[in-house]
Amino acid sequence: MNQLEDLVLANNRLSGSLPKSLCSNNTSLKQLVLSGTQLSGEIPAEVSKCQSLQALDLSNNTLSGRIPDSLFKLAELTVLYLNNNTLKGTLSHSISNLRNLQELALYHNDLKGKLPNEIGFLSKLEVLYLYENRFSGEIPTEIGNCASLKSVDMFGNHFSGEIPSSIGRLDDLTLLHLRENEFAGNIPATLGNCHKLTILDLADNQLSGSIPSSFGFLKSLEQLHLYNNSLQGSLPSSLINLKNLTRINFSSNKLNGSISPLCGSSSYLSFDVTDNEFEGDVPLQLGKSPSLDRLRLGKNQFTGRIAWTFGKIHELSLLDISSNSLTGNIPLELGLCKKLTHIDLNDNFLSGVIPPWLGKLALLGELKLSSNQFTGSLPKEIFNLTKLLVLSLDGNSLNGSIPQEIRNLESLNVLNLGKNQISGQLPSGIGKLSKLYELRLSRNILTGKIPVEIGQLQDLQSALDLSYNNFTGDIPSTISTLHKLESLDLSHNHLVGVVPGQIGDMKSLVYLNLSYNNLEGKLKKQFSKWQADAFVGNAGLCGSPLGHCAGLNKKQQGLSAKTVIIISAISSLAAIAVMVLVIVVFFKQNLALFKKGRGGSSAFSSNSSSSEAPLFSHGGAKSDIKWEDIMEATHYLDDEFMIGSGGSGKVYKADLVNGETIAVKKILWKDDLMSNKSFNREVKTLGTIRHRHLVKLMGYCSSKAQGLNMLIYEYMENGSVWDWLHAKKKEVLDWETRLKIAVGLAQGVEYLHFDCVPPIVHRDIKSSNVLLDSNMEAHLGDFGLAKILTENCDTNTESNSLFAGSYGYIAPEYAYSLKATEKSDVYNMGIVLMEIVTGKKPTEGVFGEETDMVRWVDTVLGSAAREKLIDSELKPLLPCEEEAAYQVLEIAIQCTKTYPQERPSSRQACDRLLRVFNSRGASYREMQTDSQK
Structure with a gap:
C-alpha cells in the first residue's frame, strides 16, 4: 500500500479508533477521507507520517482529545476537516506550518482558548469555519494577512474585544458570520472594503457606535444582520446603494432617524427594525418589494399614516407596526395582501372604523388592533375568519354589541375586547369558542346575565376577566368546571346571590376577584385561603376571610336540612345507576x-x-x-x-x-x-x-x-406527496402545483428553523410527511416528534428507524453520528425536491448500483440528457416551466451537498425557490409577447 494516493472510506461503519500504523508505510497518501465512519478515540500523533497528505477529512465522528501538534507538520495539507467531533483543548501555534491550507473546518467541537496569531501565515486559506466551539479572546489582527479568505464563520463562541479592522483587507470575502459572541466597540469602517460580501452577520454581540457609512460600498450584500447590539445614531445615507439586499435585521438597538436609506432594494424577503428609535413617516418605497414576506417595524417612533403601498406586497404574511405613533385609517389597499396571517397594529393612534374587508383575509391568524382610537361597531365580516387565533381590539372606543356570529371563530385562542364601550348581552355563542385560552371583556357596558355556556370553554386558562361591566344575576356554577383557569375577575358588576362553593375548589386558580358586586350569604370554607380584598364591596357577604356571619336566614346561610336529605337521596340513586x-x-x-x-x-x-x-x-x-x-x-x-x-x-x-x-x-x-x-x-x-x-x-x-x-x-384531505407521486392516483400533479408544494415545504422548514424559539429540527422530512390540504397546499407533519420521543422514551426495535431518519433521505453526517441539525433537515428537503421534479422514489433501482438519486441528478443535470430528469407524466412542459424544473433541481443539489457547511440554510433555499416561483409570471408574459410578434 506504499503507493496508495487516495483512501476514501466516508460513511462506512468502521468504528474503533484511527490506527496508528495507518501512515507507517504510506508515504504517497495524498487524500484520507474517513468522515462519518463512527471513529472514536484520539487522533494519533503518527498521522504526521503521511507527509504527502493534501486532504484530511475526519469529520462527523466522535473523535476526542486534543488535536495533536504533529498534525501541523503536514505541510502539504490544503484541506483539513475535523468538524462535528468532540475535540477539546486549544488550537496550536504550529498551525503556521500549514502554509498551503485552503479550507479549515473545526466547527461543532469543544475547542477553547485564543485563536493563535499564527493564523495570519495561512495566506492561501479560503474557508475558516470555527463556529459553535468555546474560543475566546480577541481575533488576532493577523487574520487580515489571510488574503485569500472567502468565508469566515465564528458564530457561537466567546470571542471578545473589537472586531479587527484588518478584516477589511480581505478583498475576496463573501461571508462574515460573527453572531453570538462578545464583541464590543465600534464596527470597523474598513469592512466597507470587502466589496464581495453577500452575507454580513454581526448580531447578538455588544457592539456600539453607529453603522459605518462605508457599508454603502457593499453593493453585493444580500443579508445584513446587526440585531441585539447597542448600535445608535442614524442610518448612513449611503445604504441606499445596497440594491441587492433580501434580508435585513436591525432589531433591538438604539438606532434613530429615518429608515429611508434602507429602501434602495426591491428584493426584500424580510425586513426587521423592531425595537429602535426610528422616526418619521414609514417610507412608501418599502412597498416596492413584491416578495417581502415579513415586515416588522414595531416599537419605534414612526408617525404619519400606514403606507398605502404595502398593498402592493402580495407575498406579505406578517405585518407588525405596533408601538409607534401612527395616525389615520387602515389603508384600503392592505386588503390586497391576501396571504396575510399576522397583523399587529397595537399601540398607535389609528382611527376610523375597523374595515370590514379584513374579513376577506382568509388566512389571518392574528389581528391585533389594541390601544388605538378605533370607533364604530365590530364588523360582522371579522367573524368569518375561521383561522383566527388571536383577536385583540382592547383599548379603543368601539361600541355596539357582540354578535352571535362570534361562534364562528372556532379556532380562537385569545379574545380581548376590554376597555371599549361595547354594550348589550354576552351572547351564548361564546360557549362555542372551545379553544379559548384567554377571554378579556373588562371595562365595557355589557349587561344581562353571564351565560351558563361559558362553562363550555374548557381550554380557558390564562384569564376570564368580565370586570367593570353591568352584569346581573347569579354567578353561573358552570364556571367551576373550567379546570385549567388561573385568573377569574368578575369584580365591579351587579352580580347577586351566593358564591358557588365549587369555585373555591378550583385548584388551578391563582387569582380571584369577586369584589364590588351585590353578592350575599356565607362563604364556604374553601374561600378562606383568599385575601379579603377578593370579596370586599359585597354588603351581604360574610364568613372567612370576611367577618363573622350573624343574623342570616337559612336561605342566606345555605341549604335547609330537608334540601340536604333530598340531594343525598338523589346522589345515592345516581351513584347506583352509574355503577350499573x-x-x-x-x-x-x-x-x-x-x-x-x-x-x-x-x-x-x-x-x-x-x-x-x-x-x-x-x-x-x-x-x-x-x-x-x-x-x-x-x-x-x-x-x-x-x-x-x-x-x-x-x-x-x-x-x-x-x-x-x-x-x-x-x-x-x-x-x-x-x-x-x-x-x-x-x-x-x-x-x-x-x-x-x-x-x-x-x-x-x-x-x-x-x-x-x-x-x-x-x-389533510389530499394525502401526502408520496401518495401522489408514487402510489396509484387518479390525477397527475401538474407543474404549477408541484412548484407550489416545493415552496410551501421550504417555508414550513424555514419557520421551524428561524421563527421558533428555540429552533426546531424536524429530523425526518420526507415526501410522506408532506401532506396536502383541499387546496393542494403543502403542510409539513410530524415536526418535533422524533426529538421528544427520543428524549422521553425507551425505544423498542420497532421504532428505532425513526431516530436515524428514513432510508433514502438520510444526510451523510446523520446516518452514523445521529447528530441532527438544521442542515440535515435541508438535506432531507433536497431529496423531496428531487422527488417532486423527477417523480422517482429516492430508493429506486433505476439510478444504478454504484449511485443514488443525488449523484444521478447531479450527473445528468449537467449533461445533454438532462430532460430525462423531469417526470414523464409532466411532459410536455412549456419552455419556461422546464427551465424552472431545472432550477429547482439545482437548488436540490445545493441542499444535498455531502458536507453540511456547503449546504444553504433553509431560509436561503426558501429564498431561491421563491425566486423561481415568483419569476414564472414574467416568463409567461415573455412567451405571450414573443407569440404576438
Whole structure:
C-alpha cells in the first residue's frame, strides 16, 4: 500500500479508533477521507507520517482529545476537516506550518482558548469555519494577512474585544458570520472594503457606535444582520446603494432617524427594525418589494399614516407596526395582501372604523388592533375568519354589541375586547369558542346575565376577566368546571346571590376577584385561603376571610336540612345507576374484545374508564374530542381506517359524530408518555405552533388501560406527496402545483428553523410527511416528534428507524453520528425536491448500483440528457416551466451537498425557490409577447 494516493472510506461503519500504523508505510497518501465512519478515540500523533497528505477529512465522528501538534507538520495539507467531533483543548501555534491550507473546518467541537496569531501565515486559506466551539479572546489582527479568505464563520463562541479592522483587507470575502459572541466597540469602517460580501452577520454581540457609512460600498450584500447590539445614531445615507439586499435585521438597538436609506432594494424577503428609535413617516418605497414576506417595524417612533403601498406586497404574511405613533385609517389597499396571517397594529393612534374587508383575509391568524382610537361597531365580516387565533381590539372606543356570529371563530385562542364601550348581552355563542385560552371583556357596558355556556370553554386558562361591566344575576356554577383557569375577575358588576362553593375548589386558580358586586350569604370554607380584598364591596357577604356571619336566614346561610336529605337521596340513586352502567359497559366491551380476538384482528377495550378525555387540546377542534369518540369512529383502531404508518406510529382517519374529521396517530411506544411531564410539556409547546405550511397538532390523549398514546392532528384531505407521486392516483400533479408544494415545504422548514424559539429540527422530512390540504397546499407533519420521543422514551426495535431518519433521505453526517441539525433537515428537503421534479422514489433501482438519486441528478443535470430528469407524466412542459424544473433541481443539489457547511440554510433555499416561483409570471408574459410578434 506504499503507493496508495487516495483512501476514501466516508460513511462506512468502521468504528474503533484511527490506527496508528495507518501512515507507517504510506508515504504517497495524498487524500484520507474517513468522515462519518463512527471513529472514536484520539487522533494519533503518527498521522504526521503521511507527509504527502493534501486532504484530511475526519469529520462527523466522535473523535476526542486534543488535536495533536504533529498534525501541523503536514505541510502539504490544503484541506483539513475535523468538524462535528468532540475535540477539546486549544488550537496550536504550529498551525503556521500549514502554509498551503485552503479550507479549515473545526466547527461543532469543544475547542477553547485564543485563536493563535499564527493564523495570519495561512495566506492561501479560503474557508475558516470555527463556529459553535468555546474560543475566546480577541481575533488576532493577523487574520487580515489571510488574503485569500472567502468565508469566515465564528458564530457561537466567546470571542471578545473589537472586531479587527484588518478584516477589511480581505478583498475576496463573501461571508462574515460573527453572531453570538462578545464583541464590543465600534464596527470597523474598513469592512466597507470587502466589496464581495453577500452575507454580513454581526448580531447578538455588544457592539456600539453607529453603522459605518462605508457599508454603502457593499453593493453585493444580500443579508445584513446587526440585531441585539447597542448600535445608535442614524442610518448612513449611503445604504441606499445596497440594491441587492433580501434580508435585513436591525432589531433591538438604539438606532434613530429615518429608515429611508434602507429602501434602495426591491428584493426584500424580510425586513426587521423592531425595537429602535426610528422616526418619521414609514417610507412608501418599502412597498416596492413584491416578495417581502415579513415586515416588522414595531416599537419605534414612526408617525404619519400606514403606507398605502404595502398593498402592493402580495407575498406579505406578517405585518407588525405596533408601538409607534401612527395616525389615520387602515389603508384600503392592505386588503390586497391576501396571504396575510399576522397583523399587529397595537399601540398607535389609528382611527376610523375597523374595515370590514379584513374579513376577506382568509388566512389571518392574528389581528391585533389594541390601544388605538378605533370607533364604530365590530364588523360582522371579522367573524368569518375561521383561522383566527388571536383577536385583540382592547383599548379603543368601539361600541355596539357582540354578535352571535362570534361562534364562528372556532379556532380562537385569545379574545380581548376590554376597555371599549361595547354594550348589550354576552351572547351564548361564546360557549362555542372551545379553544379559548384567554377571554378579556373588562371595562365595557355589557349587561344581562353571564351565560351558563361559558362553562363550555374548557381550554380557558390564562384569564376570564368580565370586570367593570353591568352584569346581573347569579354567578353561573358552570364556571367551576373550567379546570385549567388561573385568573377569574368578575369584580365591579351587579352580580347577586351566593358564591358557588365549587369555585373555591378550583385548584388551578391563582387569582380571584369577586369584589364590588351585590353578592350575599356565607362563604364556604374553601374561600378562606383568599385575601379579603377578593370579596370586599359585597354588603351581604360574610364568613372567612370576611367577618363573622350573624343574623342570616337559612336561605342566606345555605341549604335547609330537608334540601340536604333530598340531594343525598338523589346522589345515592345516581351513584347506583352509574355503577350499573359501568358493569354493563364492562361486559359488553369485553365481549366485543373476545369476538375481535377470535377473528384475528386488533381491538382495544376501554374497560378501565368510560370517559377518557384528551389530556391536552389546543386549537382547531370543533369540540372536545374524547377517547370513546375516536374508538367509535375507527372501530377501535381497525386497520380499515388506517391511512398511513411510519417509524413513530400508525395514522388513522376518524370521522367523528360531530361532523369533524381528524387524523389520529397511535404512537408505537409502550411507555405511558402522557404521565411524563417532559413529554407533556414538549407536546403542549408543539401544539401552540401555527403556520400555514405546518400540520396543526390539535391535542393528545392516552389510556393506561390500553397502553395507548395518541396524537390528534388536523386531517389533510389530499394525502401526502408520496401518495401522489408514487402510489396509484387518479390525477397527475401538474407543474404549477408541484412548484407550489416545493415552496410551501421550504417555508414550513424555514419557520421551524428561524421563527421558533428555540429552533426546531424536524429530523425526518420526507415526501410522506408532506401532506396536502383541499387546496393542494403543502403542510409539513410530524415536526418535533422524533426529538421528544427520543428524549422521553425507551425505544423498542420497532421504532428505532425513526431516530436515524428514513432510508433514502438520510444526510451523510446523520446516518452514523445521529447528530441532527438544521442542515440535515435541508438535506432531507433536497431529496423531496428531487422527488417532486423527477417523480422517482429516492430508493429506486433505476439510478444504478454504484449511485443514488443525488449523484444521478447531479450527473445528468449537467449533461445533454438532462430532460430525462423531469417526470414523464409532466411532459410536455412549456419552455419556461422546464427551465424552472431545472432550477429547482439545482437548488436540490445545493441542499444535498455531502458536507453540511456547503449546504444553504433553509431560509436561503426558501429564498431561491421563491425566486423561481415568483419569476414564472414574467416568463409567461415573455412567451405571450414573443407569440404576438
